[in-house]
Amino acid sequence: MPVMTTAIADGLRVFRRGKVRDTFELDDDTLLMVATDRLSAFDVVLPTPIPDKGRVLTQMSRWWFDKTGHISPNHLLEDDPEIIPAADRDDWLQRSMRVRRAERIDIECVVRGFISGSGWKEYRTEGTLAGEALPAGLLESGKLDHPRFTPAAKNDTGHDVNISRANLADVVGTALAQSLEQVSIDLYNFAAAHAESRGVYLADTKFEFGFIGEELTLIDEIFTPDSSRFWEISQWQEGEAATSMDKQFVRDFLETLTWDKTPPGPELPYDVVEGTRRRYLEAAHRICDLDLQ
Ligand SMILES: Nc1ncnc2c1ncn2[C@@H]1O[C@H](COP(=O)(O)OP(=O)(O)O)[C@@H](O)[C@H]1O
Ligand SMILES: [Mg+2]
Structure with missing residues (x-):
């Protein structure tokens, strides 16, 4: 199921809800960043989710963090499935990263x-x-x-x-x-x-x-x-x-509307959602060999 917003999980405090990620506080030093399927264009979050997008963002980031450790230290920590509420575990594990909290x-x-x-x-x-x-x-x-x-x-x-x-x-x-x-x-x-x-x-x-x-x-x-x-x-x-x-695909669609690029953004039609989803999956596959279908 596409995820527009994550519920406040039991025992997890919201650190910040950004345009795309919902981040929770695990303890003073550790955060859980959950990538939703929200899409923002022209800095406006659109009302229509893009299925698989959150997984793509998280899995590609993980892949690159793993490859670039010799250039810069990064915030990624090992997963700890136990900290994720059981009801959401399968879905959240694919779209989340446990990270060190930074200034x-x-x-x-x-x-x-x-x-x-x-x-x-x-x-x-x-x-x-x-x-x-x-x-x-x-x-x-x-x-x-x-x-x-x-x-x-x-x-x-x-x-x-x-x-x-x-x-x-x-x-x-x-x-x-x-x-x-x-x-x-x-x-x-x-x-x-x-x-x-x-x-x-x-x-x-x-x-x-x-x-x-x-x-x-x-x-x-x-x-x-x-x-x-x-x-x-x-x-x-x-x-x-x-x-x-x-995302250019979505932007091109939005440019055909009279929308003035301030909230609320317009709903996306089915073919734009599907075309966008396919493009995210294709990027993960082409660039990182990730098969996230
Ligand atoms: N390790 C970290 N420590 C503290 N804040 C972080 C860390 N990693 C990412 N963030 C912040 O978490 C938020 C991620 O959510 P996102 O949806 O990308 O927000 P935004 O709307 O600002 O792009 C961003 O504000 C980002 O700066
Ligand atoms: Mg961001």
Whole structure:
């Protein structure tokens, strides 16, 4: 059954209900993050769930956390089925992660290897990306000469706000700003190379970090279709808007409506739900060899 919201489980306190994940407090140091099947587009959670989406997000994140431990420590802990209410156990185990609670750094660490979306808009009008000059003559969806770090200040209630790297250094200090950038770029390069070997470009992605004690730690989700733009290389064409393997499909549908992109969002028709579900499953299969059908 698709899950729109998780009930407050017996004995588990809600830590935070985000747009997609419901997170519970297991103890002072440990959280249980449960990915629902909610889909948010243009920062609005839509009323229609996408079956299997929560499982895809969780299983892909787990796969990547496992592969990237040599680049950055992360928050993932071993499962402990006993802490999950028995009635929900089978379903929750597939969509949840037990994680170490971190002191979150309120920055979205965005890395772009290609120019599209808001980055393309900025470049087309200003010739810059995150305020920094780019070579002239780039085309839409074009590959950048090297991946760029374009951080944003996290806003839990509205849209995130792009900030410059200089700005980031002012907010978190030079040393931490440098660490965030270096680790983010290293993670991006690692995943982009893997995705490319599967016929997929990782156009851009975002990370969140926090401190667990003194240790800078990767948290939240990584390299999922929700946090990343994945492009089918066989369909990529420089100079044309590229279509992500997953959410772009929903966005394209929403653009055909007169909806003004403020809540409440519209219901999705069956074929859009099914098409979106298939795309999430396909991403997990193509990129991580996960068979989640
Ligand atoms: N290890 C962690 N410690 C503390 N907070 C975390 C950790 N991992 C993720 N989070 C936070 O939990 C929330 C996950 O839910 P999500 O639905 O992604 O929220 P959002 O609407 O902010 O994207 C996010 O606010 C994220 O910053
Ligand atoms: Mg999130």
